[in-house]
Amino acid sequence: MASSPPFPSADSRTRVSALREALASRVVVADGAMGTMLQAQDPTLEDFQQLEGCNEILNLTRPDIVRSVHEAYFAVGVDCVETNTFGANHSALGEYDIPE
Template identity: 85%
Template sequence: MTAARIEALRTALATRVVVADGAMGTMLQDARPTLEDFQQLEGCNEILNVTRPDIVRSVHEAYFAVGVDCVETNTFGANHSALGEYEISDRVHELAAAGARVA
C-alpha cells in the first residue's frame, strides 16, 4: 500500500463512517467453484486465490459496485492451523500473498 493510500484511509477513518465488504465465503460459494477449482480440497476458499482469482476478484468488484470503501482479502483461513486441516500448511505464504494481490 502506498503512503498516499494509507493517508487517504486514515483521513477517511477520522472523518466519516467507512464501509467494508461482507460475507466473502458466502459469495465465493455462490460462484459455484468446482472441486477442480479447489484442487480437490473442497471448502478451502484460499486455494481460489491462485486457481480462480477471477472469482475472488468478482466478489471484490461486486462490493465496490454497491459502494463499499474497502474490501477484505480472501485469507481468513490462510494460517497454519486452518490449512493444516487440508495438509497444505506449507502454502500459507503463497495463498495469503495471492489473496492480497487480488484484493
Template identity: 90%
Template sequence: MGTMLQAADPSLEDFQQLEGCNEVLNVTRPDIVASVHEAYFAVGVDCVETNTFGANFAALAEYDIAGRVGELSEAGARIAREAADSFTGRDGRPRWVLGSMGPGT
C-alpha cells in the same frame, strides 16, 4: 466473502480437491475472488477484506497445505489491491484493503 465465493459454484478442481478451502481460489480462480471485491466496490464501499481468513497455519494444516500460507495470503492481498486500485483509478476516490485473518475453522 465465503458465501459469495460459494455462490459462484467453484468446482472441486478449482479447489484443487480441497473442498471448502476458499483460500485456494486465490491462485486457481482469481477471477471469482476479484468478482466479489468488484461487487462490493460497485455498490460504493470504501474497503474490502482479503480472501485470507483461513490462510493461517492451523486452518491450512487441516487440508495438509500449511506450507502454502505465504502463497495464498499474498495472492489474496494482490487480488483485493488490484480491484481497489482499479476502482480508485475510475474516480480518484481512495479504496482500501483490509487483511482478514481468522483463528481457524
C-alpha cells in the same frame, strides 16, 4: 546478514493516508461475507484443487472469482475489501494438509 524491511511504495502510502483520513472523518464500510460470495460463484472441486471448501486456494486457481466478488462489493459502495486470506493460517490450512 539480515535484510532490511521493505518500505511501503508511494502508492501504498497514498492509500494508507486516504484510509486514515476516511476513518477520521466518517464511517468506513467494509465488505461482507467473502466466503458466502465465493461459494455463490459455484467453484468446482477442480477449482479447489480437490480441497473442497478451501476458499484461500481460489486466490491461486480462480483469481477471477475473487476479483468478481471484490468488484461486486465495490459496485454497491463499500470502501474496502478483504484479501480472501481469512483462513490462510497454519491451523486452518493444516485441516487441508497444506499448512506450508
